[in-house]
Amino acid sequence: LGPEHPNTAQALNNLAFLYVNQGRYGEAEPLYKRALAIFEKALGPEHPNTAPSHYNLARMQLQQRMFPPARELLERLTSAQLTWLLRELPLQPRELRATQLAALPDAVATTFALLDVDHGALELALQTRLNRQGLLAAIEQRQRQLAASSPQVKDLAERVAGLDRQLASVSLPAKQRPALRQERQRLEAELFRTLPSLRIEPVSSAQVAAALPRDGLLVEFQQYRPFLGFNKGKAQWGLPRYMALLLHPDGRSALVPLGEAAPIDKAVGQALEATARNNQDPRPLWRQVSRLVLEPLQPHLGGIGELFLSPDGELHRVPFAALPTSTDPQRLLSDVVRLRILTTGRDLVRLQQPAKAGGASVVMANPAYGVVAAAKSSTAAGTATSGGKRGGQQRSAELRGGLRWDPLPATEFEALQVAKLLGAGAPIEGPQATAARALQQRAPRVFHIATHGFFFPVTLPQARGDSALPALAAQEDPLLRSGLVLAGANRPELNPADDGYLTASEATGMDLEGTELVVLSACETGLADVQSGEGVYGLQRAFTVAGSRATLLSLWKVKDAATAAFMAHYYGRLRQGEGRAEALVATQAAFRHHADPLYRDMYVWGAFQLTGDWRPIQRLSSGSAASAR
Template identity: 45%
Template sequence: MGTDHTQQQRAGGLAKVTAVQLQKHSQHLVIMMKGLVTSAAAALLLAAGKLAEPAWGNYAAEQRLVDTTVQKVEPLFQLQQAINEKELGPEHPITATSLNNLAELYRLQGLYAKAEPLYQRALAISEKVLGPEHPSTAASLNNLALLYRDQGLYAMAVPLSKRVLAINEKALGQEHPTTATSLRNLAGLYHKQGLYAKVEPLYQRALAIDEKVLGPKHPSTATSLNGLAELYRFQGLYAKAEPLYQRALDIYEKELGPKHPNTSTIFNNLAELYRLQGLYAKAEPLYQRALAIHEKVLGPEHPSTAASLNYLAEFYDDQGIYSKAEPLYLRALLINEKALGLEHSTTANSLNNLALLYNKQGLYAKAEPLYLRALLINEKVLGSEHSTIANSLSNLALLYANQGLYVKAEPLLRRGLAMQVILIQREAPYLPISERLSFLQTFSNTYIAAFSYAQRGNSGANLALFSRLNRQGLLQEIEQRQAQIDSLPGPQQAFAGELRTVSQQVASMAHSPEQRQQLESRQEELEKQLYRLLPQLQPRVVEVQQVAAALPAGSALIEFQRYELFDGTKARGQNWGEDCYLALVLKPDGTITPIDLGLAKPIDDLIQSALDASEQKQADALELWAQVGRSVLDPLSAATHGVDTLFISPDGELNRVPFAALPAPGSSQLLSEELQLRLLTTGRELLDLQNTSSVKTSPALVVANPAFDRKPITVQSPRLAISSQQRSGDLGSRRWAPLPGTATEGATIAQLTGGRLLAGEQASAASIQQQQQAPRLLHLATHAYFQPDLPAAERMEDQPLRSNVQEPTALGGENPLLRSGIVLAGANQPDADPADDGYLTALEVARLNWKGTELVVVSACESGKGDIQAGEGVYGLKRAIAVAGARSSLLSLWKVDDRATAAFMESFYSKLKAGVGRADALAATQQEFRQSNNATWRHPYVWAAFQLSGDWGAVRW
C-alpha cells in the first residue's frame, strides 16, 4: 500500500508539473485547427517530460511522434485528473485546469464527444469558484468555443466567443494580444456564418492591436492580415485582398519559414484569389507548393492537405480538366469524412464540388446523392440563411432542370434565389457603395440562368419573373432606403453630414487624381461608419402576385431582360451562349407571358442606328425607331391585346429607347398615341409608388441660365444664338457656352409653378446643396454631361489634352456617378471658389435629401445617359435622383436644342399645372410637337428626347 501511495504522490507531482507546463504552452495546442497538429504534439511531449524546450517548427520529426505521444500522455492526464479531484476536490481551479488539459487532448484527436463534458465541467468550476469574468473562465469558454468551431457548430460557438472577448477586454485591456486573438476567433466564426458585415471591424481591431503591440512583422499580425484578406476575397474585393495576402506571406516566410503550414495556407489563399480572376498561370505553382508542404509536414490525411487537394481540383475543374480534378476531389472527401466527420461543413463542401464535377459531365445519377447530402449537412450546420445553402439549392435545382425535371427544379431555384436576395439585402448595406457591385458578383448567376427556363411552362415563366422582380435595381433600392434613414435625427447625422462634404470634395474638378483617390478612401470609410450606425434594413422578397395585384385594370407590365443564354447540359465553358432579350408580360390577373425576342446584338445595333439618326436629325429616324418597335414590341402584340396602359421596365440598351417614338404592338400608331405609357426601373416600384409621401417640402425650385463665367452674360442677338445652341453635353469644348433660351424657360416655369428662380451667379451647385427642405418640384435648365468610360490606355493618351479643358477631367475609370452631372454657375473657372467648382455631379445629387420631391426635370443634353450595368439599370443622373428620394424624373436621351426645349417645357408644365398626370402631360406635349407647324419640331430629335421615369400621376401642388 505504501509503495502505491508513493507512486501516486510522484505521479501527482508530475501531473501538477504537467499542468503548469501545458498551461504555459497551451497556445501550441490551440493552433492545432490551423494545421499545426505537430506543434501540439511537441507541447504534449514537453508536458510529459519527454522533451526539453523544443525549437518549435520541427514538424516532420514531431509528426512521427504524435501517435506514440498520445498513447503515453493520455494515461498521465487521466491520472492527473483523478489525483486532483481526490486531493484538491472536484471544484478546485487546478482540477478545472486538468479537466481542460484532458479535454484538449481529446479535441486534438477529434474525440469531440469525450472532450465536451470535460470542458463543460471545467467551465462550471471556473464560473463558480473564480467568477464569470475571470481570465480562467474566459480560457474555458474559449476552449469550448473552439470545440464547437471544430465541429462546424458555429451558432453554438459564437455566444461563447463573444463572452470570451468581453472578459478579456475588461480583464486584460482593449489592446492586449489575447484580446486580439479573441477578436480574430469571433471574426472567424462570423465569417463561417456568412455574416460579413460583422467580420471586418473585428479583424481591423485585431490587426491594429497586433501591429501596435507585437509589431508589423509578427506572425499574429500576419494571421490578422490573412483573415481580413479572406473576407475581402469572399466579398469579391480582389484588389483589396491581394496586398494583404502578400504582406502576410512575407511575414510568414521570414518568421516561420517557407515550409511552415501557415505559409502554405497563404499560398492556397493567394492562388484562390488568382483562380477567381482567371489568372491560372499565377495560381498553379502556388497550389502545388501548398500541397507539397501539407503532405510532407502534416501528412497525407490531414484536413489541411484535403484543403490543398480541393483547391487544386477546383483549379483543374475550372479549366475543364476533369480527369485531373476527380481523383483530387475524391481524396479530399475521404480525408474530410475521416478527420472531420460525415456532417461537417467542410465535408459538405467536398461533396458539393464532386457533385458539380459530375453534373458538368452529365453524370447526373452520381451527382444527385452528393448534392442532397451536401444540402442536408449545410442546412443542419449553417442554419436557414447562408450563401452556401443558396448555392446548394441552386446546384441541385440546375441538376434537375438539366434533366428536364422542372417540377423538381423550380421550388429549389426559387428558394435559392429568395435566399440570395435576402443575403444581399442583409450584407450589401454595410459595404461602401463602390464595392457593392463586386459583392453581387460573388453570388452564383442562377438568377440569370432562370431566364433560360422562362419558356418551360407556367412555373418557368413565374420563376423568371420572380428573379427579375427581386434582383433588378436591388442595389438602387438599398441606397434609397438607407438615404431615407440617414436623413432622420440621430447619431448618424454627423457622419452623413461629413460624408456629404467629402463627396463634394471627391467630385471637385480642382483635385488631382491622387487627391481624389485619398478622398475616395475617406469617403468609403465614412460610408462604412455611417452604415454601421443605421438600423438593419428589413429584407423583403417580392412575389409575382403582389406586383400583379398592384397593376390597374386594363394594364400590363413588361419586364425586359437582357441575359446570357444558359444550357446546363453542356460542359463548363460551353454552357453559356450569346446574349438575348426576353420580355415577360404580366397581367393584373397574374397571367405571365414570356416572349423570346432573340439575340441582343441585332436589337442593340438597331437602337444605336436610331439614336444616331435622331441626334443627327436624319429624315429616316422615325422609321429606324419603327424597326426597333417591330423587333421588341410587335412580338408582344397578342400578350398585350386589349391593354390600355403599359408599364415598361427596360434592360440593357433598351434603357436608351424613347418608347414614345415606337409604334404600338401590331399597330401603325405610335405607342404614346394608342396607349398610356409608364416607365419604371423595376415592376417592384409599383408597390412603393402606392405610398404617398407625407414629408414637408418647400415650393418649386427653378434653376436656369447659370453664369458659367461667374459674371452676367450679355447676348446681343438672343434669337440667333438660341436657334443654333444646344444644351450640349459635349465635353470636348473648352468652355461652356451660355444658354439664353434657359433664361426665358426659367422665368416661365417659375411663374407657372409659383416657384423660386435661381439664375445667373445664383444658379450654383452650392445653392442647390444648401436647400434646407426638399423642393416639391425641381427644374434645372442648363448644360448636362455624361463622360463614357475609356480604356486605361486611351485615358492616358487623352490626359495631356484634357488637362487644358474646363470640364470634369481624369474621370476615366471613375465611378459613373462622377462622370455624369449638371453644369452650373462658375463652371468655366472651377478653381475660383474652393467650395463650389460649378458642377453638381450625380454622386453629389445622390447625397442630397429630395425625399418628398414630386418631380426632378433636368432640361439639358443627355441628362438621362449613364453607364448601363446588368441588373441595375443606368448609373447616372437618373439613378442619383431616385436615390436622393425623388418620386420621378424627366431626363433627355440625347442632345437637345435650346429654343425648342424651352417651348417644350413651357407646354409640359402648363399641362402639369392644369392637373394632368406627369406621363399624360408628356404624351400630350409630344403629340403637340409632332403636329406642330414648325417642321423642325416635328422631328423625333425634338419631341422624343425627354423620357419620364417613376411616378406617372399628377403633381400634388
Template identity: 30%
Template sequence: DIGSYEEALALAGACEQKVLNQGGKGTTLHADCLYTLGKINAESGGFEAAEEYLKEALSIRKQLFGEENEGYIHALIILGSNYTDMGSYEEAEPVLQNAVRLAGRALGKASRLYVRGLIFQGILYEGLGRYEQAERIVLEALSIVEEHFPEGDRFYTIIQNNLGVLYAQAGRYMECEQHFLISNTLVKEQYGENHLQFAGNLFNLGFLYDNTGRFAKAEECYLQSKGIVEQNIGKENFYYAGVANNLGLLYYHTGQLEEAERYFRESIEIRTKLVGGPHPNTATSINNLALVYEKMGRYEAALEQHQKALSMREGLLGKAHPEYAQSLSNLGNLKMKTGQYAGAESLYVQANRLWEAALGREHPHIAVNLISLGLCFSNTGRASAAAEALAEASGIQRRLLEKATRYLSENELAAYISTFHNQQDIIRSVSGRHSAQLPALAGLCYDNTLFYKGFLLNEAQRMRKLAIGTPEIQRQFELLSSCHRRLAGEYAKPLNERQETERLESQINELERSLANAAGGIAEAARQVSWREVQLRLPADGAAIEFIHYRQNFGLAEDTSLYAALLLRPGDTSPRWIPLCNGAQLDGLLENNGSGREEDINRLYAPGWGGTTAQSETLYRLLWAPLEEALEGILTVYFSPAGVLHRLNLGAIPDEKGRLLAQRFQMARLNSTRHLAAPSSPLEKADNALLYGGIRYEMDSTALARAVEGLPETTSVALRGELFFEPLDTAIGRGTTWAYLPGTAQEVKTLEKLFEDNEVTAETRMGYTATEEDFKQIGSSAPSPKIIHLATHGYFFPDPKDKGEALGEEAPFRLSEHPLIRSGLILAGGSHAWQGNPTPEGREDGILTAYEASRMDLSGTELVVLSACETGLGDIAANEGVYGLQRAFRIAGARNLILSLWKVPDRQTTELMEALYKKWLEEELPLRDALLAAQRHLQEEGWPPYYWAGFILLE
C-alpha cells in the same frame, strides 16, 4: 519574432552545438535548444524537422520534470500545432487535448498556457470543418483574455484574427470582417508592416474580399502579403504557397486564367516539395487547378485533377468534411458540362447532404449547389424538380443579401451582388426553357427581379431617410441593426445550437413594425415584395412588365445575350414569360442608329423619316410585337426597362400602322414595378418652384462672389478639388461647349409667369446667380420646392476603356471609376474649371456632379425636370439600371423625374417645356399625359422624333 527564420535557425543550431560540446546532452538547456529549433522549423514550414526536435525536447523535459511542467506543455502545444499545419489532424487532436488538460490542471484556466492551447485547438477544429466546436473553444479563450489579461495583449490580437478566419470559412462574412480589421490594426502596431504576422492578416483580408466580390481590394492585400513573405523567408515555404494559391483563385474569379494556372502550379510544386506527400492545402490547389482547366475547356485535364483532389481529401479529411463536399460539387459541374447528367446529379445530392450536416442549410455553397442541381434537373426534362431547387436557392441567396445590407457599404454590396449574377442567369435560362409547361418559374423570376432590380438604390434611399429621421427613429434603427447582426450569428449555427432565434425574430418584427409606423415608407425598401402584391395593385385594364436581360446559361459553353419580358395582368395565375430578342440584334440596331445624330434617332423612332421605315419597324418587332397578344384589352402599361432599353423611349416607338405606343397605351416608366405594391400618395398640387436657366458659364469672379455672398458655406464632396478639365469638341445642342443658351433664359422667364398665373410661387436663378453654392442650399434649412426645373448644359461620360493612356490629359471626373462623378450639370462659372483653370479657394467649381446631387435632401420635391442634354444617360448596371443623374435625384428623394436620352436642341426644348407645364398646371392633365401631349404638340408642328422623343418621365 521579426520573421528572420534562417538567421534564427543558425543561432539556435549553434547554441545546441555549444551545449553538446560542453557535455550538456539531456539537460534542461539542451531541451530548451531543441524546443527552440522545433518552434522555428514549425513556423518556417520545416514540419518534419520540427516534429523530430519537439519529440526529443518533450522526452527530456518529461524525464526531468514530469508532464505537469510549463516547458513540457509548451512543447506539446507546438507539436500539436505542427501536426495541424502538416494536415495530420488525427495526430494533432489528442496532443492538443492533452496539452489543454495539463495546462488547466497545472497552471489554471486563467493562465497564458491554457489560452495558448485553446487557440491552437480552435485552429485544428477549423481545419477539420468542425466550426461550432472551434467557435466555442476560441470564444472561451477570448473570454479569459478579456477578463484576466492586460489590454492590448497579443493573444487578443491572435484570437481576433482566428475568429475572422473561422467566420470566413463558415460563410459568416458580416462577423468576419470586423475581427480581421481589429486584428490588422493591432498587428501593425505590435509587429510593424514587414512581419509575417501582418502578411498573414493581409492574406486573410484578401480571402474575405475575394469571396465578397471586392477583387481589387483582394489583389492589393494578396500582393502585399506575397511581398512581405518573399522578403522575409523567400518562396520555398507554406506561407508563400498559400498566397500563391489564393492569388490563383482571385485571377480565376476575374477571368485571368493563364495567371491563375501559373500560381496554382507554383503552389502545388512548393507544397509537394515541402511535405513530400498528400496535404489538405495541396489538395486545395489541385482542386483549383482543375477549375482553371475546366474553364479553359480542357476537360480531360480538369477531370484528372478533380479526381486527384477528391481522393486526397477523402484520405486526409474524411467524407464528412466540407472540402470533400466541395470536390464532389466541382466534379458534378464538370460532368454537367460534358453532358453526364446522371453522374452530376448524384454528386450534387451528396455534396448538399454533407454541407447541410456541417454548415447548416443557410450557406452560400448550398445555394450555388442547389442552382446547379436545378440546372441538372432542367437538362434532363424534370421541370418541377428544377423549379423546387431553384426556388429554395433563390430564398437562401435573398436572405444572405438581406443580411449583407447590415454591414456592407453600397460599393461593397454592389460587389457582393455581382457574385450572384451567374446564378440568376441560370435561373432565368431554366425559366425561359420551361415556363410554358411550368408557369411558376416565371413567378420565381418575377419575384427575383423585384428583389434584385434597384436593390442598391432602394437601400440608398432607405438609409437617406433614416439618416434624416428623428432621434427616436435613429435609435430604433440602430437597435434593429444590432438584432439583425445577432440573428445572423444564430442562423450560422447548427440547428441544435440555436438558442435565441425565435426571440430575436420576434424582436426584429416588432422593431420593423414600429419603424414602419414612425417613419412612413422607410420599411418599404427593406421589405420583400412578391408578384402577387404587384398584381393586387393593378387596375382592371392595366398590366405590369418587368423587362429582363440575361445571358443564356445551361451549364454548357454557350453565352448568348437575351431579352425577355415578364408580363403580369389582373387575374393571371402567374406572370407570363415572353421571349423578345437576341441582345446582339438590339445592340446592332442601336450601334447603327444610336449615335445621337438627328438622322439616326429619326430612323429608330419614326417611319418616313430618314428615307426608310425598316429600322423603326425592326425596333417594334424586337421589343413590342411579341407582347401584343398578351396586351389585348390593356390600356395602361407599367414597365421597368433593363439593359439598353434604359436608353430607349418605348412610348415613341411606332407600331406597324405608324401609331406611337404612347398613343395606344398609358405608358408608365418605373425603376421597378415593386413600387406599385408600395402605398403612395397621389402627386400633390405644386405650390412653389425653383427655376434655373439663362446661366452664364464663363468666369466673372466679381459677379460670382456677389451672387454667393451671404450664402452659408457648403461642404464639398471629398472626390472634388482643384480639377483640370479638357474642353469637349464643339457640336450643336446642349451639353457640348458651355456656350450661353438664350433659349433657356426665355424658357425660365416664360415658365415663371406661367407658374405665377397658376398660383405657383416661383423663384428664378439666372446669369451668375445660378451658382452651385445656391443649388446645394436646397433642402438644407427648409423643405425642398415642389418643382425644380434646370435648363442648362448636362454631361455624361461612359466608363473609360483605357485610363492608363489618358491620365494627366483628361479630367479626373471623366476618368473616374465612380459613374456618379462622370455625369452632371453645369452651373454658373462652370466653364472656368472645365477649361483647365483652378477654382478660387473656398468656392465651388460650377460643375454639379450626380454624386453631389445624390447627397442632397430633395424629399419635398414632387418633380425634377432636367431640361438639359443626356441627363437620362449613365452607366447601365445589371440590376441597378442607370448610374447617372436620374439615380442621383432618386436617392436625394425626388418623386418624379423628366430627363433626356440624347443631346436636345435648345429652341424646341423650350417649346416642349412650355407646353408640358401648360398641360399639367392649366389643363390639369396628369403629368404622364401632359408630357405626351407636349410631345404630340411638337410632332403635329412637323418636328421629327429627334426634337421631342428624347424626354422621358421616370415615375
C-alpha cells in the same frame, strides 16, 4: 473534421463538380445533396457558403433537363439570397455592394436560363425580376431616408457626403483619391452600423398585380443568356437574348420571347444615332425597333388601356412614347395606350404610398459657366447662340485640351416662364446657379434645372492637359461620369469647394423626399451606363435614390430654344391638372403638329422620357399657385 463540418461539405461539393465535368451525373447528385444538407445545418440556408451547392446542383439538373427539381432548388436559392442581401447589403460600403452582389452565384441568370427552356418557371422568374431589378438603388434610397434619424447618424452622413463631394471634384489630384476612398468606406461602415433596421420587404407578383388598374398590363423586359451546359469545367452561356414577362391585374402572367439581343440593340442604336444627328428621317428605323420589340407583344395588348413598361439593357434608351405601333406606323404607342415607364414593377406597390408634402418649387437655369477668351469663330471659342444644344461642348487645343460650355441664353426665358407656372420664387441663375446651391435644396415640390448635361462613356479617350475631361471620364464609378454643368464649370480651378459639376454621385445624397418631379431640361441626361438588373447608372437613378417620385430627362441633344418652348408647354399642362405622363404625351402631340417645321421633328419632341410616378402633381393646378409658394 467529421461528417457534418462545412469543410467536409466543401470537399463533397468539389468532388461532385468534378464528376459533373466528367459527365458522371449519377455520382455527382448525391454528393451535391449531402454537401447542401451539411451547409444548411451548419451555416443556415441563407449563408453565402450554402449557395454554391444549391447553384451547382440546379445547373446540373438544368443541363439534364430535370426541370421540376431545378426549379425547386432555384426557388430556395433565390429566396435565401434575397433574404441575405436585404439583411447584409445595407451594412456594406457603397463601393463594395455591387462587388459583393457579383460574387454570389448568379441565381438570377440561371433562373432566366431555366425559363428559356421551362415555361413552368414563369412565376419564379417574375418574382425574381420584381424583387431583384433595381435592388441596389432601393437599398441606397432606404439608407438615405434613414441617414438623418439621429444627430449622430446625421453627422456621419454629412461627413460621408463631404468626402463624396471631394471625390467628385475634377480638381482633386489623383494621388489623394485612394486615401479619401478608404476613409469614406470606413465612415460609411460606421454610419450603417448605427442605423436602425434597413429591412426592405420583398413583394409578390400578386401584390404588384393588385396595384395595376383594371385595364392595365405590366411588361417586364429581361435580357438573359441561355445555358448551354458545361465544357471542361466551365459553364457555357449562349448569346444574349430578350424576353418579356407580362402580368395582368387578375394575376395572369405570360412569357413573350423577343429573340437575340444583338439585332434589337443594333436597331435601337441606329435609330438613336439618326434621330440625334437630325440629318435623316429616323421613322423607318424606329419602325424597325417597333417590329422587333412591340410586334411580339401585340397579341397580348387587346383591351389594354394602360401599359406599364420596365425596360432592361439597351431598351432603356428607347423613347417608348415616340415609338410607332407595330400595326399602324402612323400612330404612336402613346396614341393607343396610356404609357408609364418604371424602373421596376415593384414601384407600383411603392407608389401606392402617398407622397410627402414638398416645399416651394425651385427653378435653376442659365448658369454662368465662366469666362472664355474671345476668338474669331463660334466653333473655336464657344460663342453663345440661341440655337445651341444643351450638352454640346467644345474641345480644342486652344482651350488647353479641355471642355468649354456654351452659355444657354434661352434658359433664362424658360426659367421665368416655368417659375411663373409653378408659382415658384425667382429662378436661381448666373453665378448663383452652382452645384453647391443645388445640393442645398430640400424637397422642393418640383425641381427644374435648365443647363448642359454630360455623360462620359468609360471608353472615352482622355484629353490632354489639366481640364475637367480626364478627371470625369477616367472615373470607374458611372455615377461620377454623368451629371449637370453649373456655374463655374469653365474655371473649375477657381473654387476647390465647387468645381461647377454636379455629378450623379453627389445627387444621390440630396434630400428630395417630398419632391414630386425632377425635370432636367438638359441634353443627354437620360444617358448612362446600362447594367442589366440595375437599370441605368446615371442621373435618373441618382434623383430616384434621393427621393424624387418621377424624373423627366432627355435621351439626346436638343436645340436650346426648342427645349425652352417644349418645357413651357409641358408645365402649362401640368398646371391645368394633367398627369405627368399625360402632359408629356399631349406636349409631344402638340409639337408634332407645330406651325414651325423644326419643332415637328422627332429630334425635338421625342427626346424627353418620363420615369416614375405618372399621375398629376397635387397642389399644382391653376388656382392653387398660392399654396405652391
